[in-house]
Structure formats: C-alpha cells, structure tokens
Amino acid sequence: MKDRLVLGVETSCDETAAAVVCNGRSALSSIIASQDELHAEYHGVVPEIASRAHCERLPAIVRLAIRDANIGLNDLSAVAVGNRPGLIGALLVGVAGAKALAWRLGVPLVAVDHVQAHLYSSLMAAPGSAVPPDCAWPALGLVVSGGHTTLYRLDSPTTMQRLGGTIDDAVGEAYDKVAAVLGLGFPGGPSVDRLAQQGDASALRFPLSRLDKESLDFSFSGLKTAVRYAVEGVPGPRRKTQHSRPRDADVCASFQQAAIGAILIRLERAFEHHRDCRTLLTGGGVTANSMLRAELEGHARRHGLDLRMPPMDLCQDNAAMIAGLGWHVLEETGWQGGELSVSASPTARV
Numbered sequence: 001m002k003d004r005l006v007l008g009v010e011t012s013c014d015e016t017a018a019a020v021v022c023n024g025r026s027a028l029s030s031i032i033a034s035q036d037e038l039h040a041e042y043h044g045v046v047p048e049i050a051s052r053a054h055c056e057r058l059p060a061i062v063r064l065a066i067r068d069a070n071i072g073l074n075d076l077s078a079v080a081v082g083n084r085p086g087l088i089g090a091l092l093v094g095v096a097g098a099k100a101l102a103w104r105l106g107v108p109l110v111a112v113d114h115v116q117a118h119l120y121s122s123l124m125a126a127p128g129s130a131v132p133p134d135c136a137w138p139a140l141g142l143v144v145s146g147g148h149t150t151l152y153r154l155d156s157p158t159t160m161q162r163l164g165g166t167i168d169d170a171v172g173e174a175y176d177k178v179a180a181v182l183g184l185g186f187p188g189g190p191s192v193d194r195l196a197q198q199g200d201a202s203a204l205r206f207p208l209s210r211l212d213k214e215s216l217d218f219s220f221s222g223l224k225t226a227v228r229y230a231v232e233g234v235p236g237p238r239r240k241t242q243h244s245r246p247r248d249a250d251v252c253a254s255f256q257q258a259a260i261g262a263i264l265i266r267l268e269r270a271f272e273h274h275r276d277c278r279t280l281l282t283g284g285g286v287t288a289n290s291m292l293r294a295e296l297e298g299h300a301r302r303h304g305l306d307l308r309m310p311p312m313d314l315c316q317d318n319a320a321m322i323a324g325l326g327w328h329v330l331e332e333t334g335w336q337g338g339e340l341s342v343s344a345s346p347t348a349r350v
C-alpha cells in the first residue's frame with residue numbers, strides 16, 4: 001500500500017493546530033498553539049479573540065507541522081479540516097486556510113467532524129510512538145471535553161449514533177467553572193486534577209444528577225452550583241452568618257468524585273443496553289484527567305472491555321485526529337474530495 005500523508009488543520013475553539021499523519025494512524029508531527037494566555041483574564045474563550053489569533057498563527061503553525069514531519073508540501077496526498085462543531089468564526093479561519101492550501105497543491109480537501117475525530121484519536125499514535133492494534137466493532141464512544149459530554153455507539157470510525165449527552169454544561173466546562181470559583185487558572189481542568197490528588201473526596205457531599213433511571217444524558221450545572229455554594233456560602237435567607245470555606249483540595253477531590261461518578265454510571269448503563277459492544281473509545285480534553293483514566297481502566301478490567309484512550313498529547317484539541325479521520329473518510333470515498341465548497345457549521349454532524 002502506498003503511504004499517504006494527510007495534513008490536518010484544527011481551529012474550532014482556542015487551539016490553532018496543524019499535523020501530518022501517515023496512513024491515518026501514525027502522527028509524524030502535531031503542532032498545537034494554545035491561546036490560553038489570551039483568554040485567561042476572561043475565564044473562558046472569547047470568540048472574536050480566538051478567530052483573530054487563528055488568522056495570525058495558522059500559516060506559521062502549518063509550516064512547523066510540515067517541517068517537523070520532515071516532508072515538503074508536495075508530499076501531501078490531501079488536506080483535512082475540522083469544519084464542525086465549534087465557534088463559527090474560528091472554524092471559518094481553518095476552513096479558508098485549508099481550502100487555499102488544497103487548491104494550491106491540487107489535492108483533495110476533506111471536512112471532518114471534531115467530536116468524531118476526538119474518538120478517533122484513541123486509535124492513533126502520537127509522534128514517535130507505535131500504532132495501536134485495530135479494535136473490534138461495534139464500539140461505544142465517550143467524548144468528554146470543554147464543549148461536549150456525549151455517549152455514542154459506533155459501527156466504524158465514521159458511522160455513529162448519539163446515545164445521550166449533557167443537557168446543560170459539559171464536564172470540562174464544570175471543571176473550568178470550579179477552578180474559577182476557587183481562583184485557579186484557566187483552563188481549570190489540569191489545576192483541579194492536581195489539587196484533587198491532595199484532597200479528601202469524602203470531605204463534601206456533592207449531588208450526582210438524578211435524571212431518568214434509563215437516561216444516558218448528563219447534567220453538570222447543579223454540581224457546579226453546589227460547589228459554588230460550598231465555597232462562597234449559600235446566598236439569600238439561607239445564608240449562614242458564619243461560613244467556613246472548605247479546603248480547596250477537598251473541594252476539588254469531592255467535585256471530581258461526583259463528576260466522574262456521574263460519567264461512570266451512564267457508561268455502565270450504556271454497556272447494559274449495548275451488550276454487543278466490547279470496545280470503549282474515549283476522547284476529549286478531560287480524558288487527560290488522572291482520576292478518570294484510572295477509573296476507566298478499572299471499569300474496563302472489571303467488565304472485560306477493550307478500552308482505548310488517546311495518548312496524552314492527543315487528548316486536547318489537536319489536528320492529528322483531524323488528519324487521521326480525514327484519511328479514513330478518503331479511503332471510503334476513493335480519495336475524491338477536492339471539495340472547495342466545504343463550509344463550516346457550529347453544530348455537530350450527529
């Protein structure tokens with residue numbers, strides 16, 4: 001089989017990323033320019049600031065990805081771009097850049113769904129690592145990120161059905177809000193993760209969302225408010241005159257226990273409903289969380305599942321997952337693509 005190199009471009013939120021991937025699984029390079037410092041003072045991503053930074057940074061990031069892969073632009077077989085879901089202005093920058101490059105090189109352009117690509121990242125190798133073995137299908141998929149907390153059933157990397165998802169905040173967003181309440185940096189996930197390791201998870205009792213017994217949906221807004229009240233005191237007539245603020249480490253550990261507990265309950269339920277699935281694909285920024293990784297490993301061991309988690313470098317938004325899934329789509333469509341009509345969309349495909 002001829003080796004095919006695909007350039008991936010990712011600009012859906014606040015990471016400007018480009019990567020080169022060989023035969024869909026092996027990342028030769030993966031460059032990610034984070035904009036954290038631009039958004040930190042707002043404790044969240046400001047869309048207009050994100051779009052402008054993508055415009056300024058994308059050409060240099062693509063050049064770095066090509067240089068790190070040790071190839072020339074003419075070695076590329078295709079360009080893949082994450083065109084949905086995300087911030088529309090941010091997506092448009094990546095789509096316009098990828099279109100221009102594909103047109104200039106005369107290679108196909110393929111549009112990829114960012115959420116689907118997060119799941120695909122669990123089947124990939126980061127630069128310098130060995131490609132993992134193929135997995136069995138059908139599989140269940142869990143995406144946990146700053147924008148999504150969703151369960152899927154997949155029959156292949158490109159065929160999936162949504163089983164349930166958050167009805168309010170995404171779990172990563174809850175991590176970021178808890179960090180903001182505690183005055184930790186942005187994004188908050190990594191700091192809450194670190195601090196939780198020094199805390200007592202039984203110090204505070206936070207609620208697990210009680211949705212319908214059969215539901216595969218999630219809700220994190222109640223948990224977020226409970227954390228706020230525990231830290232700042234309950235507002236209004238129920239406010240105690242003397243509120244003693246709990247230790248930050250205990251808040252983080254107790255919050256994590258509740259958030260990850262809610263994810264595991266839904267996961268267990270999903271496997272009960274889909275007994276033919278023996279593979280679990282995971283993806284998204286929160287899969288970098290140490291407790292979630294340990295809990296998922298325990299869950300997979302107990303239930304005899306083939307658990308796939310992205311390599312740490314491919315948990316957060318990256319372009320390797322876009323190029324990898326793009327290769328897969330092009331294999332299915334016979335490397336046709338070439339679609340300069342590709343457009344951006346704020347919503348997910350499934």
Ligand code: KG4
Pocket residue numbers: 013144145146147148171172173175176187188189190193284285286287288289290315316317
């Ligand atoms: O996938 P991602 O880079 O962007 C989206 O598609 O949303 O995920 C970013 C999210 C942020 O909310 C960040 O706080 C969270 O992933 N995150 C973590 C950890 N590292 C990143 N959450 C918990 N523990 C971590 N170690």
Ligand code: ZN
Pocket residue numbers: 114118145146284285316317
């Ligand atoms: Zn993402």
